[in-house]
Amino acid sequence: MTDEQGTTGAVLVVGGGIGGLTAALETAEVGKDVFLVEREASLGGRVAQLNEYFPKMCPPSCGLEINFKRIQNNRKIRVYTMTTVKAVAGEPGNYQVTLETSPRYVNSNCAGCGECAEACPDEIDNEFNFGMNKSKAVYLPHEMAFPRRYVIKKEALSPEGIKAVKAACKYNAVDLDMQVETRTINVASIVWATGWSPYDATRMENLKYGQSPSIVTNMMFERLAAPGGPTAGKIVRPGDNKEIDSIAFVQCAGSRDENHLEYCSHICCMATFKQMTYVREQYPDARIYVFYIDLRTPGKYEKFRESRMADEKAVFIKGKVADVNLEVDGSVTVVAENALTAEKISQNVDMVVLATGMQPNFAINDVPAALQMDANGFIISEPEKGMISAGCAKKAADVVTCTQSSTAAALKAIQASRR
Ligand SMILES: Cc1cc2nc3c(=O)[nH]c(=O)nc-3n(C[C@H](O)[C@H](O)[C@H](O)COP(=O)(O)OP(=O)(O)OC[C@H]3O[C@@H](n4cnc5c(N)ncnc54)[C@H](O)[C@@H]3O)c2cc1C
Numbered sequence: 001m002t003d004e005q006g007t008t009g010a011v012l013v014v015g016g017g018i019g020g021l022t023a024a025l026e027t028a029e030v031g032k033d034v035f036l037v038e039r040e041a042s043l044g045g046r047v048a049q050l051n052e053y054f055p056k057m058c059p060p061s062c063g064l065e066i067n068f069k070r071i072q073n074n075r076k077i078r079v080y081t082m083t084t085v086k087a088v089a090g091e092p093g094n095y096q097v098t099l100e101t102s103p104r105y106v107n108s109n110c111a112g113c114g115e116c117a118e119a120c121p122d123e124i125d126n127e128f129n130f131g132m133n134k135s136k137a138v139y140l141p142h143e144m145a146f147p148r149r150y151v152i153k154k155e156a157l158s159p160e161g162i163k164a165v166k167a168a169c170k171y172n173a174v175d176l177d178m179q180v181e182t183r184t185i186n187v188a189s190i191v192w193a194t195g196w197s198p199y200d201a202t203r204m205e206n207l208k209y210g211q212s213p214s215i216v217t218n219m220m221f222e223r224l225a226a227p228g229g230p231t232a233g234k235i236v237r238p239g240d241n242k243e244i245d246s247i248a249f250v251q252c253a254g255s256r257d258e259n260h261l262e263y264c265s266h267i268c269c270m271a272t273f274k275q276m277t278y279v280r281e282q283y284p285d286a287r288i289y290v291f292y293i294d295l296r297t298p299g300k301y302e303k304f305r306e307s308r309m310a311d312e313k314a315v316f317i318k319g320k321v322a323d324v325n326l327e328v329d330g331s332v333t334v335v336a337e338n339a340l341t342a343e344k345i346s347q348n349v350d351m352v353v354l355a356t357g358m359q360p361n362f363a364i365n366d367v368p369a370a371l372q373m374d375a376n377g378f379i380i381s382e383p384e385k386g387m388i389s390a391g392c393a394k395k396a397a398d399v400v401t402c403t404q405s406s407t408a409a410a411l412k413a414i415q416a417s418r419r
Contacts, residue, residue: 009417010035011410012097012187014085017045018399019391019406020193021067026410027191028076032417035185036071037083037099042145043068045195049128049142049219051226051233053399054274054304061144063399068146081147086182088369092386092416093188103178105152110173112140112148119168122161124153126230129223132238133230138165143228152176188417189386191409192371192379196358196392199254199261207253207354208324213239214332214351215324217253218271221353225278235282237351240330244286246349247279248334250321251292255357263376265357265396269296272355273308280311288314289347291321291336317345324352358396381409386416 009032013024016038024036036043047053047060056062071077086098106116122137129135137156140148154176157165166174198219201209209215214237216224223229224238236243249272254260272290279286288311295316297305309316319336325346326332333348363377371387372380378396379389390409391402 010187011189011413011417013191013193015193015195016043017193017195017391018047019195019402022403022406023191023193023390023410024077025067025070026407027413028074030414032414034077036077036079038081039084041082041104041151042141044144047399048144049222051222054270064144085368095187097185097187099183099185101181103180105154105176105178106150106173107175109171110149111171115168116150116165119164120161121164122156122158124156129230130220137161189413191388191390191413192393193390193406194361194393196360197364199356199359201253201354201356203260204254206323208326209354212326212332214330217354217356221275235278242350244283244350246287247351248289248347248349249353249355251355253354253356256293261357261359264296267398268355268357270301273304276308276314289349290316291319291334293320358392360393383412383416388412
């Protein structure tokens with residue numbers, strides 16, 4: 001175990017998504033020492049998985065890369081990837097936090113050249129692409145990865161793979177003897193920016209997710225449209241690569257439902273309007289069906305909604321989807337009742353996108369500290385204790401709202417660390 005004392009008043013930020021990056025930078029740029037801890041092998045969180053993001057419809061690199069550069073240039077921030085918080089002891093202003101870092105099996109000599117991956121014969125499911133394709137067992141988490149360092153999934157390496165990967169590395173960066181590391185840090189306050197995961201779509205049995213490759217979630221659809229995705233950005237039906245003549249979006253898949261997520265995830269309607277744009281860019285004649293309970297696009301997003309709803313080949317059906325039926329030709333039939341006309345609809349389409357909501361990670365993962373949380377697992381800030389939540393760990397929100405709450409969290413963390 002190593003003991004890395006923070007200077008007096010240091011701040012720990014847990015989670016390296018857009019929320020945590022913002023909180024860490026805002027805190028460090030006023031001169032505070034910051035520890036930024038991320039459980040994955042790279043920073044960026046869910047935003048890195050998006051193809052484009054609204055409102056500007058730019059690739060995630062336009063928001064993330066500038067933050068990565070600011071972090072690289074700021075000596076006040078110490079970044080630990082593949083690291084989680086194991087325990088928090090002490091009191092406000094003086095917390096001792098135990099961190100645990102999993103082995104990457106690639107040391108800091110790595111130059112990111114990729115020759116190890118080229119030589120590696122072993123493959124694993126590509127988690128970043130939700131298992132829709134394979135990656136090598138030695139991989140860069142994604143094209144924008146920061147730090148730009150490869151990771152090895154040791155248990156997936158065959159004896160030949162071990163030999164090939166070691167032989168391919170010119171920098172002596174492969175270290176398969178790396179062990180789990182534990183360290184303790186001292187901090188005055190903690191920003192929890194642990195974000196969200198897609199709600200588990202298999203829990204809505206009527207929507208048949210997992211029973212046909214023609215049914216995907218909205219986050220999978222982001223990867224299908226992304227240049228670094230499983231089809232290099234060409235939207236085709238997973239399973240048989242059929243081009244799309246028709247597609248249905250099922251809104252509130254699990255959201256606003258007391259049996260699942262009782263709240264509105266805030267961004268799913270906007271995400272669907274955005275994804276309609278992806279479809280339209282590649283398929284000018286495709287028929288698009290959107291099944292919804294209500295369409296919620298507050299504030300300036302109204303204009304975006306209006307422009308998408310003007311699409312003449314798009315049909316909007318107000319009605320909760322009762323069933324999704326699988327057909328033998330790989331297509332799917334969406335069954336719903338139109339709440340405005342009481343008409344029963346059975347719409348056959350090539351593929352279905354489930355607009356699954358955002359569930360806070362601490363609703364589904366272990367919580368390593370005594371945090372105040374609401375019934376859905378969102379963290380309630382307690383600034384007097386120096387425990388502050390930010391981004392989607394606080395509430396389901398878009399990126400702009402997350403960066404605002406993270407800036408506010410940084411201010412509260414700084415105030416708490418001055419007491
Ligand atoms: C389909 C879809 C499309 C979207 N499109 C847009 C869009 O176009 N525009 C827009 O503004 N918003 C969009 N969003 C919302 C956007 O993704 C969120 O606003 C954003 O991801 C929130 O960032 P965050 O940092 O709070 O959380 P996250 O992005 O989830 O980042 C949290 C980070 O914390 C890490 N973490 C979690 N637990 C721990 C732990 N215990 N220890 C250490 N690290 C941990 C995670 O690995 C992750 O890196 C979309 C959402 C969906 C579902």
